Amino acid sequence: MTDYNKHDAEILVAFGLRMREFRQNKGLSQEELAEITDLHRTYIGSAERGERNVSLINIARIAKALDVPVSSLIEDK
Amino acid sequence: MTDYNKHDAEILVAFGLRMREFRQNKGLSQEELAEITDLHRTYIGSAERGERNVSLINIARIAKALDVPVSSLIEDK
Numbered sequence: 001m002t003d004y005n006k007h008d009a010e011i012l013v014a015f016g017l018r019m020r021e022f023r024q025n026k027g028l029s030q031e032e033l034a035e036i037t038d039l040h041r042t043y044i045g046s047a048e049r050g051e052r053n054v055s056l057i058n059i060a061r062i063a064k065a066l067d068v069p070v071s072s073l074i075e076d077k
Numbered sequence: 078m079t080d081y082n083k084h085d086a087e088i089l090v091a092f093g094l095r096m097r098e099f100r101q102n103k104g105l106s107q108e109e110l111a112e113i114t115d116l117h118r119t120y121i122g123s124a125e126r127g128e129r130n131v132s133l134i135n136i137a138r139i140a141k142a143l144d145v146p147v148s149s150l151i152e153d154k
Contacts, residue, residue: 008134015133053132056092056151057085071148074133 004053013050015059018073020048022066036065081130090127092136095150097125099143113142 004012023033030048034041039058046052047062054062063070081089100110107125111118116135123129124139131139140147 004134008137011133011137053134055130055132056088056136057081057130059133059151060085060088069148070151071146074136074147074151 008053009050012053015054015073016048016050016052019062019066022068022073023048026066028066033062033065037061085130086127089130092131092150093125093127093129096139096143099145099150100125103143105143110139110142114138 023030028036030044031041033039034044037044037058039061043052047054047058059070059073063073066073100107105113107121108118110116111121114121114135116138120129124131124135136147136150140150143150
């Protein structure tokens with residue numbers, strides 16, 4: 001895992017927590033979300049732990065799979 | 078430039094257009110935004126043309142520099 005500075009790490013962690021919350025609210029496992037988004041299950045797991053600097057396209061793909069607006073996944077600081 | 082599928086490309090182009098609009102509204106040149114965000118000027122230019130799959134940390138950095146919420150940079154489809 002790349003080391004991020006504290007502020008950047010907080011952004012990724014906040015994203016991951018929201019992603020996990022929306023996934024669980026939708027009753028999906030990480031495996032199921034991985035299948036829907038065509039991303040790897042380990043990628044889903046590490047994104048949820050805030051270990052991935054997720055790109056715009058993957059953010060959009062995840063939001064679509066979770067039926068939430070992109071903006072709901074991103075916390076403004 | 079990587080080839081993206083049509084939907085993904087639209088997401089990147091929409092992001093770039095908003096980014097440019099907010100930058101111009103703020104009266105900043107690409108060079109000035111590059112300096113504030115500590116990103117390269119050519120990166121700013123290609124992001125504005127929708128040629129970059131911008132990462133969450135850079136999205137947050139750009140939004141902060143432009144004084145806009147991250148969500149305002151991202152169009153939900």
